[in-house]
Amino acid sequence: MSTRRPGPTVRTRVHELGADGERRHEDRLATEEPLEIRLAWPGAPARRVWVTMRTPGHDFELAAGWLVHEGLVTAPPHTIAYCTDADLTPEQEFNVVTVTLAGPPTRDPGHRHAGSGSSACGVCGKDTIAEALAAPATARWAGDLPGPDVVRTLPDRLREAQRVFDATGGVHAAALATAEGELLVVREDVGRHNAVDKVTGARVVAGQPPGGAALVVSGRAGFELVQKAVAAGVGALVAVGAPTSLAVRLAEDAGLALYGFTTPQRTVRYA
Known part of the structure; x- marks a missing residue:
């Protein structure tokens, strides 16, 4: 008999312990x-x-x-x-x-x-x-980049599309966005690197170029995410969290616009 294909979430029974006592109920976990x-x-x-x-x-x-x-x-x-x-x-x-x-x-x-x-x-x-x-050699993004006003909106737009996170609270997300802030593809995964792989892969499988104006990620901007953005030919990387020193170094060398600590109120450009 064929095994059922696993889904992105699984059900589990939990005991929620609060100041007002114990509550037993069903919850969902992100599948790994x-x-x-x-x-x-x-x-x-x-x-x-x-x-x-x-x-x-x-x-x-x-x-x-x-x-x-x-x-x-x-x-x-x-x-x-x-x-x-x-x-x-x-x-x-x-x-x-x-x-x-x-x-x-x-x-x-x-x-x-x-x-x-x-x-x-x-x-x-x-x-x-x-x-x-050594990031793989890819042509740099030659199109428009999102301006600061658009950059500040991107994490909230990504958050609105995080269906698995809504159910589990346990996954990261990534999206490819246009310079105007339209999300072209959104993917979630327990691994933040996997989420980025899925975004690029969605474009490749659809026969579209993997690059775009901006890659948006739900966490920090580590070196490896910058490397993936450069490899895909992305113009800007927008993160909710902080970048690392190596991330900034690679972004500067590759001509990638790098933003961190992005909220509706502010964003910090590092490269």
């Missing part, structure tokens, strides 16, 4: 399960290139976006499908995705990608610091 990404191309059998913990949903987009951010592909994959190997356990049935390319990747994935990471992992698996600092 492993996803193994395999890569194949003509003449090369499928091989594992990454394993991450993620919230199920938009798995094909996550895989496509991750490949773009790692600089392994420049064109949409030929096919993306759940693996159907006979030796998969029922628990693995919807947790293994195979991406097949029409030709070889832009570089050999190598041994360093055949690893695993947590849902919080962004640049895990890099062999050297220099390699982690």
Whole structure:
């Protein structure tokens, strides 16, 4: 019997303990399960290139976006499908995705990608610091950027679209926005890096360019999120939280506009 595909949330029974006593009720948790990404191309059998913990949903987009951010592909994959190997356990049935390319990747994935990471992992698996600092080469965004008045509205617009967060309070979110503040795609995941991968992947799977005026994220702007924004060809990164020193350094080098501490009242531009 086929295993039911996992959803983004699961039900659980909880005991809520407050000053006025105990209350038992049903609650929802954000689902966290492993996803193994395999890569194949003509003449090369499928091989594992990454394993991450993620919230199920938009798995094909996550895989496509991750490949773009790692600089392994420049064109949409030929096919993306759940693996159907006979030796998969029922628990693995919807947790293994195979991406097949029409030709070889832009570089050999190598041994360093055949690893695993947590849902919080962004640049895990890099062999050297220099390699982690080297963002994949992508054309810079040549269109308009959002002005400060638009930038300050973006986190609230993102928050209004966070359906899984409303149900669980346990996921991050990312969105691609136009210079006028329209959200083109919104994705949620227990891993903030995964949410960004899903946003880029949604564009790639739809046959659209991954870049855009602004990437909006619900948390801080760490180096790895700046790296993904640069790899996708985004013009600005807008974060609710603070950036790190390496994030600012990379944004400056790459010509990415970087905003942090963004609320309706203010935003701080770092690059």
